Amino acid sequence: MTGTVIFDLDGTLIDTEKYFKVFWRQAAAAFGYQMSEEQALLLRSLGRPYAPALLKEWFGEAFDYVAVREYRRKIMKEHLDKVGIELKPCAEQALSWLSKNGYRTAVATATPVERATEQLKQLGIAEYFDEIVSAASLEKGKPAPDVYLYACEKLGENSKDCFAVEDSPNGVLSAYAAGLKVIMVPDQTEPDAELAAKLYACIPSLGELSAVLDVSKFY
Numbered sequence: 001m002t003g004t005v006i007f008d009l010d011g012t013l014i015d016t017e018k019y020f021k022v023f024w025r026q027a028a029a030a031f032g033y034q035m036s037e038e039q040a041l042l043l044r045s046l047g048r049p050y051a052p053a054l055l056k057e058w059f060g061e062a063f064d065y066v067a068v069r070e071y072r073r074k075i076m077k078e079h080l081d082k083v084g085i086e087l088k089p090c091a092e093q094a095l096s097w098l099s100k101n102g103y104r105t106a107v108a109t110a111t112p113v114e115r116a117t118e119q120l121k122q123l124g125i126a127e128y129f130d131e132i133v134s135a136a137s138l139e140k141g142k143p144a145p146d147v148y149l150y151a152c153e154k155l156g157e158n159s160k161d162c163f164a165v166e167d168s169p170n171g172v173l174s175a176y177a178a179g180l181k182v183i184m185v186p187d188q189t190e191p192d193a194e195l196a197a198k199l200y201a202c203i204p205s206l207g208e209l210s211a212v213l214d215v216s217k218f219y
Contacts, residue, residue: 002102003213004162006151006180008045009109009116011167011187012206014123015086017044018188019076027072033059041188044168047110047141087123088185090207095128097210106131108151108164108175110141131155143170145178152178165209169195183212 011017021040028035039058043051052065098105105128109116113134120126133151135141152159164175167187172195175182181200184191191202201212 004104004106004152004155004157005098005165005209005213006106006108006148006155006162006175007165008167008171009107009111009119011044011088012165012171012185013088013091013107013125014119015088016080017167019079020044020072021188023072023076023079026075027068028059030071031064031068033063033068044188045110045142045166045170045174047135047144047147047170049140050143050170051141085119085123087125088187089205090209092125094206094209095125098213099128101210101213103213104130104155104157106133106151106155108133108135108147110135110147112136143173143177145174148175148178148180152180163200163213165206172198183209185209 007013010020020043021037024040024043025035025037042054046054055065056063095105107116107129111134113132116132116134117126120129120132131151131154133147133154135147138146138150140146148164149159152162159179162180164180164182165185166172166175166182167185169191172182172184176198182198184199184202185206186202191199196202203209203212
């Protein structure tokens with residue numbers, strides 16, 4: 001095997017991260033809370049217990065995280081069922097290249113496994129992945145390292161020998177804390193200097209992934 005690459009799902013492989021920003025705000029508003037766009041962006045890939053704690057910090061202890069999240073999931077799913085989901089640019093090209101060059105691949109996401117699998121099948125790329133793991137089954141989500149460590153365990157790989165491909169700050173922090181080499185494909189926001197220091201590479205699209213991995217063979 002040449003190596004192992006573990007992908008985030010939303011915003012990295014599929015173009016759905018932009019909708020989280022919209023529907024978190026709509027869901028909060030339905031429960032009487034005003035969430036700014038900046039606050040919604042901070043929720044990207046933020047899992048338990050961090051998301052509930054942050055939302056209570058913003059809106060008070062009475063904020064019902066589970067109820068608001070479930071409503072956000074409902075209205076976002078209804079929207080995606082109408083408009084469909086799309087792959088991020090060059091996603092299938094990158095996965096095809098990895099497969100042809102002997103890489104193992106996995107998905108590490110906050111999305112429940114059943115939903116993630118359904119989306120990947122719908123887009124015709126599920127067969128590329130050796131494992132699909134979700135932080136939904138773990139005590140701690142991103143930015144904790146747990147979901148990436150779990151993915152590496154399922155693959156039988158040492159995290160230090162794996163690459164992670166992420167789009168958001170919380171995802172980068174998770175993969176970095178787990179010891180993976182992190183390649184960021186920014187979605188919504190660019191990395192600041194502190195986050196950039198944790199990256200193995202930062203590329204504008206998945207179309208650049210093969211070049212980064214080819215270069216990695218010489219280091």
